[in-house]
Amino acid sequence: MLRIGLTGGIAAGKSVVATRLSERGAVLVDADRLSREVVAPGTDGLDAVVDAFGRGVLGGDGSLDRAALGSLVFSDEDARRTLNDIVHPRVRAEAARRIAAAPLDAVIVQDIPLLVETGQADAFPLVVVVQAPAGARVRRMVEQRGMSDADARARMAAQATDAERAAVADVLLHNDGTVEDLRAAVDRLWDERIVPFDANLAAGRPSDAAIARATLASGAGPDLDGAALARAAARIRHAGADSLQRVTPAVRSDDSAAGPDLIAVAARPGDLDALATAVTAAGHPPVPPAGSVPGARRLHGSADPGQPVVVLLLDREGDRERTEP
Known part of the structure; x- marks a missing residue:
C-alpha cells in the first residue's frame, strides 16, 4: 500500500489534483471533508467546539456555522490552536479507520490542507504539493467563494508559506495554467511515478x-x-x-x-x-x-x-x- 500526502495552500487547485488522482484509481481520504464530519450535529466534536467557543458558532438548525467560527479563529492564533486540538485528533482517527478498511493494494491519497502545519509530512513515502500564484488564489477566493480580498489574504497568511510547503515536497505541481494543464500533469505523475512506485512496493524491491x-x-x-x-x-x-x-x-x-x-x-x-x-x-x-x-x-x-x-x-x-x- 502506497500512502501519498497531498497538500497545498487554500485555492491553489488541490481539489482538482485530488479528484484526478481518485479518477485514476487512488483511494482518497479527504481531511477537509472529515473535518466537517467530526463536528456534525450529534458528535462529541461539535460539543467540544461549542464548549470552547460558545453557542454563537451554531446556526439556526444546530449545525456548525463555519463562517462564524472562521471569523473567530483565523485572526487569533490561540483560538485556532484550540480548534485544531479539537478537530485534528478526531480527523486522524477517522482517517486511520478508513485507511485500515481500504484494500491492501490500494494507493491511498490523504488530502491534508494543513499537512505542513501539523507536522505530518514525514509519515508519507511521497508528498505532493500544489502551488499557484498568490494573486490567482486571492482572485479564486473572491470570485468563487464570495470572500473579501482582506479575508482571502488573511486565510492565506494563517497557513504555511509556499516555501515551507515546497521544503517537504517530493513532487511540486505548479497550477499556473489551465485546469486541463493541471490534470495532464497529474496523469503524468500517476503513470510515470506513482504506478511504478506502488508496483515496486508491492514486489518488495527498490526502483x-x-x-x-x-x-x-x-x-x-x-x-x-x-x-x-x-x-x-x-x-x-x-x-x-x-x-x-x-x-x-x-x-x-x-x-x-x-x-x-x-x-x-x-x-x-x-x-x-x-x-x-x-x-x-x-x-x-x-x-x-x-x-x-x-x-x-x-x-x-x-x-x-x-x-x-x-x-x-x-x-x-x-x-x-x-x-x-
Missing part, C-alpha cells in the same frame, strides 16, 4: 535507479540533492524511532566499495531487524544481494523511481568509521 546506484552500475543517474536525502532521513527517523540510534544523511565515501552517497542508519543494540522493517515501511525495501556492501549488514533502496535514495543499515555504533566522509 531500478536505486539498485543501480547501490550497485555502482552505469547509468545510475545524477546525484540526489541534499533536500531529497534529508526528506528520506526524516521519514526513516519517523518510521524507526523505537529502533534506530543514529541517522546520518548524505554520507560520502572515497572507497568505491562503500557505495554512492547514501543515508547511514545505526540500529539500537539488538534492533537491526526491527529497523530494517521500519526502513522498508518508509518506502525503502532491501536491495537484492548483488548490491550488498562489504562490511555492511543491510542495504536498502527507495522504491520511488523519482528519488533513488540508498540506505545503509548498521548494527552498532562501532560501524561508524565505515561510513564517515
Whole structure:
C-alpha cells in the first residue's frame, strides 16, 4: 500500500489534483471533508467546539456555522490552536479507520490542507504539493467563494508559506495554467511515478535507479540533492524511532566499495531487524544481494523511481568509521 500526502495552500487547485488522482484509481481520504464530519450535529466534536467557543458558532438548525467560527479563529492564533486540538485528533482517527478498511493494494491519497502545519509530512513515502500564484488564489477566493480580498489574504497568511510547503515536497505541481494543464500533469505523475512506485512496493524491491546506484552500475543517474536525502532521513527517523540510534544523511565515501552517497542508519543494540522493517515501511525495501556492501549488514533502496535514495543499515555504533566522509 502506497500512502501519498497531498497538500497545498487554500485555492491553489488541490481539489482538482485530488479528484484526478481518485479518477485514476487512488483511494482518497479527504481531511477537509472529515473535518466537517467530526463536528456534525450529534458528535462529541461539535460539543467540544461549542464548549470552547460558545453557542454563537451554531446556526439556526444546530449545525456548525463555519463562517462564524472562521471569523473567530483565523485572526487569533490561540483560538485556532484550540480548534485544531479539537478537530485534528478526531480527523486522524477517522482517517486511520478508513485507511485500515481500504484494500491492501490500494494507493491511498490523504488530502491534508494543513499537512505542513501539523507536522505530518514525514509519515508519507511521497508528498505532493500544489502551488499557484498568490494573486490567482486571492482572485479564486473572491470570485468563487464570495470572500473579501482582506479575508482571502488573511486565510492565506494563517497557513504555511509556499516555501515551507515546497521544503517537504517530493513532487511540486505548479497550477499556473489551465485546469486541463493541471490534470495532464497529474496523469503524468500517476503513470510515470506513482504506478511504478506502488508496483515496486508491492514486489518488495527498490526502483531500478536505486539498485543501480547501490550497485555502482552505469547509468545510475545524477546525484540526489541534499533536500531529497534529508526528506528520506526524516521519514526513516519517523518510521524507526523505537529502533534506530543514529541517522546520518548524505554520507560520502572515497572507497568505491562503500557505495554512492547514501543515508547511514545505526540500529539500537539488538534492533537491526526491527529497523530494517521500519526502513522498508518508509518506502525503502532491501536491495537484492548483488548490491550488498562489504562490511555492511543491510542495504536498502527507495522504491520511488523519482528519488533513488540508498540506505545503509548498521548494527552498532562501532560501524561508524565505515561510513564517515
